[in-house]
Amino acid sequence: MELGDKAIGLVLTMTSLSIFTYYTFWVIILPFVDDDHFVHEYFLPQEYAIFIPVLAGVVLLSFLSIFVGLVMLNSKKKKKAA
Known part of the structure; x- marks a missing residue:
């Protein structure tokens, strides 16, 4: 390593x-x-103890969904081209 x-x-x-x-x-x-x-x-105030992790989770799930969607679209285009 x-x-x-x-x-x-x-x-x-x-x-x-x-x-x-x-x-x-x-x-x-x-x-x-x-x-x-x-x-x-x-x-920070206690209200942020819930807001920050929820916001981070939503952002993470959004990026993961966009990534999976783009991969699926690209693989579909490659199958049609082949």
């Missing part, structure tokens, strides 16, 4: 772990912390 692949894997792993830790703390632990505590300054 090349060094570049390992570096990209490490960056992706650290990014995923950071996002998971932030989201877990935000959704599970933060509601039990007093509202006037300074840690609330580092997090």
